[in-house]
Amino acid sequence: MTRFSRPDVPARGPERRGLMFVLSSPSGAGKTTLSRALLAEDGDITMSVSATTRPPRPGEVDGVDYYFVSPDQFQTMIEGNALLEWATVFGNRYGTPRRPVEDSLAAGRDVLFDIDWQGTQQLQQTDAASDLVRVFILPPHLAELERRLIGRNTDHPEVIADRMARACDEIRHWGEYDYVLVNDDAETCLNEIRAILKAERLRRKRQLGLANFVRGMLGE
């Protein structure tokens, strides 16, 4: 006489909570290429779309590249706690609308954030911190970025110095991230990003369906 039966439902894919996948890096570390490759191949992660008060540039689509809002609308979003994080850059405001992110996480879908150390710090201070997976991408060196900026032959030396200083400033925050990658080979680095995402999805705390699954297995 047996007690344990084979369940009717497949074991794979107990429901899970999505995660917030942050990629930060200085300019020139290849982050944009890596993000695009990840988004193109992985249907379970989508890019977070920021709200901004900056006017659209030619070709930019509202709701795809940004949510374009007025300064008043932006202020209303802040006051209504409708933004997860926000910042002012060169007089324009940028922020992450809370609702689409929370809807995605609850639906078991991951959200990719292409933000700097300041945005990451802000997210870490919210109650979303336990959903956060913070990845920092380092370039193998800064010589390539400097050479590229100089090679353009269009920027004043002080512009170049300013951009290099910004890259160094970003790099100094590597210690605030969960994972750190050195991108000296794009395919190797993409494989590392894939592994981190795959592993983080298997964390017990994100697999909300496991408790029921185990109860069913034990016949309880």
Add this chain to the structure above:
Amino acid sequence: MTRFSRPDVPARGPERRGLMFVLSSPSGAGKTTLSRALLAEDGDITMSVSATTRPPRPGEVDGVDYYFVSPDQFQTMIEGNALLEWATVFGNRYGTPRRPVEDSLAAGRDVLFDIDWQGTQQLQQTDAASDLVRVFILPPHLAELERRLIGRNTDHPEVIADRMARACDEIRHWGEYDYVLVNDDAETCLNEIRAILKAERLRRKRQLGLANFVRGMLGE
């Protein structure tokens, strides 16, 4: 005039601290097969060898399968804080010698532990907790294990019931692990184990060489 130079040393492989990779599961979840496959393909992880007071069985090699020690020697190891965890099973004592594990971790090599929830709890309570990565492997159901035990036709019903009870007892501790896998396909499950190991090796806290690497990049 450039300031940042390409470093002479390769960027990959800043020194890292090894990790303690715990695989726990009830009987019949395929853990032994998965462990062997991982050890065979991955040169950076070795199996932890336990000390035991049980006599060697034919074919077992001292220092490979177990460190075979006398009860007095085992007691001396406990009193000298030379064991990370230990337990008594059916009158025999089993334990994990501290020194080989600590040497491996310091040398940047990982150690695989095939231990149950009690051993895992003991490791979690030591100062090695931050080196610990705890993975629990669930079977898709218990019907297979029960059928296999019954099919042997050699075990008394109470032995079968006892083995099933032990499996259920182990499963009830799934909530104490960092990652939980459901092994309904060995290759999928092995891929998940590979991803977890790859990701955990990329954790900032284990990459001890990063601080120096970044200082060199910034020319500091």
